[in-house]
Amino acid sequence: MDVDRPGCSALKLPTPAANSARRQNMETEGSTGATRRLVRRGVPVLTYGRRQAATDDTPLPPTPTRRTAKGVNMPDHKVGSREQWQAARDALAKLEAEHAKLGRKVTEKRRQLPWVSVEKEYQFDTEEGKKTLAELFDGRSHLLAYNIMFGPDYELGACPGCSNLGDELDATRVHLNHRDVTLICFSRAPIDRLVAYKQRMGWQFPYVSTYGTEFPFDFGLALTPEQAQEIPEVKNMIDNPPEWLEDWGRQVGAKLEDGLREGPSFIAFARENGRVYHTYTVMAPDPFVAPYHSFLLQRTPKAEPDEPRAWRKDEYPS
Secondary structure (H helix, E strand, O other), X not given: OOOOOOOOXXXXXXXXXXXXXXXXXXXXXXXXXXXXXXHHHOOOOOOOOOOEOOOOOOEOOOOOEEEOOOOXXXXXXXXXXXXXXXXXXXXXXXXXXXXXXXXXXXXXXXXXXXXEEOOOOOEEEEOOEEEXXXXXXXOOOEEEEEEOOOOOOOOOOOOHHHXXXXXXXXXXXXXXXXXXXXXXXXXXXXXXXXXXXHHHHOOOOOEEEOXXXXXXXXXXXXXXXXXXXXXXXXXXXXXXOOHHHHHHHHHXXXXXXXXXXXXXXXXXXXXXXXXXXXXXXXXXXXXXXXOHHHHHHOOOOOOOOOOOOOOOOOOOOO
């Protein structure tokens, strides 16, 4: 990151010693830090909703498609009788039931994760002024936050894929609030830029800036420039970016060495007896970190695109 650029000089980066200790913790204890996930998965963090194999991290092969007379790409498919469809559907239902059973087991394991007390005091910029982590709970016992890729060096707005996910958060807030959960979003860009972007997107959720704090680095929501250079997968994406990634950099208005340091993630905290605890973090390309419409698309036969491109809702090509 070019620290001489406006808006960057006040960013407090961890010391080299802190970076070293944090890296060691990630590698030996399985921290929620971004380094371990990126190395383990070996895929770009921008692959929103990309299909993952059930037993490993290898993406499934693309669905073969054919072009119709009207120029529409359709998946190759069989045509059968109602009886053939029902037999195939029954077989699939068994797999879906096994998947659901495993999902319930994973959910239970997730809830059994140990809570880690948050000892450091953080001050965040919000639309209402400075707030502590505890104050972000807004009187509830649980806090769930989505970390939108919108770094201090992004000159044209947040990541389009993250923006797609953000578009779909507001409707669920009332239901989470009635279940003692507060939903917010974080980004590292300064608060004035978050507010302007929030207004452009028409969002209502609280949008909180972590600018100038160590919070995103402490919780693996962002990489320091040094960490990014030490991760072969990230360095390779920066040095040899595919065309879609170059386009993404132009969409956000940031150099890739700056843009790829943000981690699209959900992070959860709980508050009990006046103390705040970190309970969970999950980062893309985990399938959970994807816009809800991507889950709906999975219930159609529509083939997924070969490249993980996304557009903001006011920028779709005509």
